[in-house]
Amino acid sequence: MAVRHLIDILELSTDEITELLDCADDIIAHPENYREKCRYKKLATLFFEPSTRTRLSFEAAMMELGGNVLGFSEAASSSSAKGESVSDTVAVVSGYADIIAMRHPKEGAPLVASMKSSVPIINAGDGGHNHPTQTLTDLLTIRREKGRLDNMTIGLCGDLKFGRTVHSLIAAMARYSGIKFVLISPEELKLPDYVRTDHIESKGIPYEETTSLESVMPELDILYMTRVQRERFFNEEDYLRLKDSYILTPDKIRNAKDDLSILHPLPRVNEISTAIDDDSRACYFRQAAYGKYIRMALILKLLKEAGSEL
Numbered sequence: 001m002a003v004r005h006l007i008d009i010l011e012l013s014t015d016e017i018t019e020l021l022d023c024a025d026d027i028i029a030h031p032e033n034y035r036e037k038c039r040y041k042k043l044a045t046l047f048f049e050p051s052t053r054t055r056l057s058f059e060a061a062m063m064e065l066g067g068n069v070l071g072f073s074e075a076a077s078s079s080s081a082k083g084e085s086v087s088d089t090v091a092v093v094s095g096y097a098d099i100i101a102m103r104h105p106k107e108g109a110p111l112v113a114s115m116k117s118s119v120p121i122i123n124a125g126d127g128g129h130n131h132p133t134q135t136l137t138d139l140l141t142i143r144r145e146k147g148r149l150d151n152m153t154i155g156l157c158g159d160l161k162f163g164r165t166v167h168s169l170i171a172a173m174a175r176y177s178g179i180k181f182v183l184i185s186p187e188e189l190k191l192p193d194y195v196r197t198d199h200i201e202s203k204g205i206p207y208e209e210t211t212s213l214e215s216v217m218p219e220l221d222i223l224y225m226t227r228v229q230r231e232r233f234f235n236e237e238d239y240l241r242l243k244d245s246y247i248l249t250p251d252k253i254r255n256a257k258d259d260l261s262i263l264h265p266l267p268r269v270n271e272i273s274t275a276i277d278d279d280s281r282a283c284y285f286r287q288a289a290y291g292k293y294i295r296m297a298l299i300l301k302l303l304k305e306a307g308s309e310l
């Protein structure tokens with residue numbers, strides 16, 4: 001039987017996404033029903049790049065399902081430091097664990113790994129490319145905050161070039177009706193052409209590109225702020241010049257909708273002033289919390305599809 005992985009968010013149909021979000025809602029409402037679901041199951045977290053939320057929420061997710069976790073949190077503490085290939089690492093770890101979450105600085109590494117794995121591989125972020133489980137987290141947040149995933153204007157602001165969470169979120173939201181994207185970034189950090197053409201233009205979805213956050217603020221239902229991805233820059237000077245392009249302060253949301261939802265995958269550096277944190281429109285800490293529940297739902301789905309009786 002072919003094992004089902006999750007490398008790209010579009011591998012999930014919209015019905016499957018709805019089922020995952022429903023499952024996460026049910027876990028939030030009735031956590032006690034899930035405490036034993038993954039007894040004796042093991043999740044391996046193979047993180048070749050730094051992470052706080054993604055790795056810890058995956059681990060907390062498996063623990064709350066009654067399972068166990070193993071893994072590493074930096075390439076330096078794994079055999080990749082000795083020159084082992086990702087494929088070999090995964091071929092070995094798939095003999096130790098039932099499911100693997102993997103983050104890697106190289107685009108496509110989890111896809112390559114999935115070809116050598118006998119257990120499900122979940123892409124937990126590959127370079128500047130994709131981050132499907134952050135997108136599931138974002139979708140759960142939007143649905144819980146707004147009660148819907150369609151008919152809204154979504155502003156994405158900051159590093160749209162290297163921000164993998166932005167690329168996956170656009171691919172996912174483009175499948176719902178009545179969506180408009182507002183792409184807010186400095187010229188140098190605009191959305192890559194392939195994301196714009198494949199997911200927005202090819203579907204005839206309305207969008208606008210701008211460098212000015214203030215001018216579009218009143219029309220937004222969602223504002224998705226992002227960090228400038230320092231680790232993907234070729235030189236420090238460019239990073240220093242661009243890093244504070246957008247800083248959200250209470251002043252800047254004065255003309256925003258009362259029911260604007262402000263999301264951020266976190267970590268934040270300077271993009272959102274801490275003075276915004278107590279505004280009811282700030283959703284980013286709730287968003288981080290939802291990450292655990294949607295990952296519980298995803299682990300259950302992939303293990304079931306791999307033949308586990310849960």
Ligand code: NCD
Nearest residue numbers: 053054125134227265266267
């Ligand atoms: C994001 C990531 O790693 O891509 N963080 C996350 O997973 N919550 C965003 C970022 O690092 O800026």
